[in-house]
Amino acid sequence: MDKIVIFETYYNPIEASIVKERLIDSGIQCFLSDENTITINPLYNQALGGVKLHLFERDVEAAKSILQDEDVQIHLKEVTDAEEEAPVDVQSTEICPNCGSAHVGYVQATKKRFGIFTMIISLLLMVYPFSAKKTHHCFNCEYEF
Ligand SMILES: [Zn+2]
Known part of the structure; x- marks a missing residue:
């Protein structure tokens, strides 16, 4: 065997x-x-x-x-395809913009981190504002985007 x-x-x-x-x-x-x-x-x-x-x-x-x-x-x-990346893709395999790690999941946003901070980041990066309660979470540096 x-x-x-x-x-x-x-x-x-x-x-x-x-x-x-x-x-x-x-x-x-x-x-x-x-x-x-x-x-x-x-x-x-x-x-x-x-x-x-x-x-x-x-x-x-x-x-x-x-x-x-x-x-x-x-x-x-x-x-x-960076600009066409759909923010609602559950199967998404993103690279963390903070540390470059591919150990990133598309998960429920942590309440603490979701809010003003995320809004500012999305404005800075000129990406779609997050419409729902899910976010990409980096398991390497804990960054969410
Ligand atoms: Zn990271």
Whole structure:
């Protein structure tokens, strides 16, 4: 039997799902664990250590190269389509404008950070004002945009 390993741990269940779908699309079998608990209550996230993505050990290298290709595509998209980026795209994979990390999720806005600060930033960056309660959240530096 092939060994199943933990490929990656995600603190954002949305990101974990995107990666999982991406790998499955590419023919790599994988599954998530601890996903439901975290989606229901994000506060459990830390205690459980995040959403774990499992796959066969033999697929690890293939999975890495698929996700690297994806990173390249995201960067290219960022350059060419930046102005057409729809702010309501749940599947969005953005790059953090603050630190450049791709570890960004499209999540419920934290009440504390949503408001004047976000409005000023969107005016400064000349992007669409945020219409709803969702925002991009950088898990690297905690920046929201
Ligand atoms: Zn960041």
